[in-house]
Amino acid sequence: MTRETHSHDHGRAPAGLTKNQSLVFGALSRAEGPLSAYTILDQLRDDGFRAPLQVYRALDKLVETGMVHRLESLNAFVACSHPGCDSHETIAFAICETCGKVAEISDEPLEERIRELAGKDGFSVKRAVVELRGLCAACSQA
Template sequence: MSAHAHPELTKNQSLVFGSLSEAGGPLTAYAILDLLREDGFRAPLQVYRALDKLVEYGMVHRLESLNAFVACAHTGCSAHGAAAFAICEQCGDVIEFTPDEALKVLGEWTKAQQFSLSRMTIELRGTCSTCALKAI
């Protein structure tokens, strides 16, 4: 069983996760639907139901600013309830990372404010090093 496998995955959840894993980048729910039409997917609701569970399991993340989803790049996301992404506005590349120091500061703030945090997604938008080099 892989690091991302979850024993309760349905057929639809497995297909959606597989399509995101193979994509190598973020996909919208409608792009996933198009990829899975041959597998019997007919309605966006089928994709959204699967995505909701995969997000809950920590296997998939929703990129709010892109209204898209991406397969988790590392294990343990569901354990710390946070994910961070650097999104290149030029090429669309998405890099997932864990900003430990930022998570610590934000965690301390939530405790001080008595704010009950359910999840956290940090999105950095800018230009990746590859695109920056191309601009020179």
């Protein structure tokens, strides 16, 4: 079976994740690109998932801890691509509209410029959504 955890372990693979969180994170990690909540649901039917809420609850937690990012312009989710998932400093995403792959971008000057712009208007930024839609290097030369 494909089940990732079982027996007395009662399902919590990586760092303090519950069973459902592990399953959802696993699905996103196996994927090449972003997945919608409902695609994840379909992939986890065999693991006992039946309802959207099971996915959304796990996603909420994973997004909260930074292990997963939500792509607003796609209504989809990706596993954070930072190896140990320790520094989730991502500020932007480059989303290829041909192959679907997503690159994470961290850039201090960009953050700085955003803070500056906001500050000028007295706007206090809680979260910045920066998503670049276009073609990745591989796809644009094809």
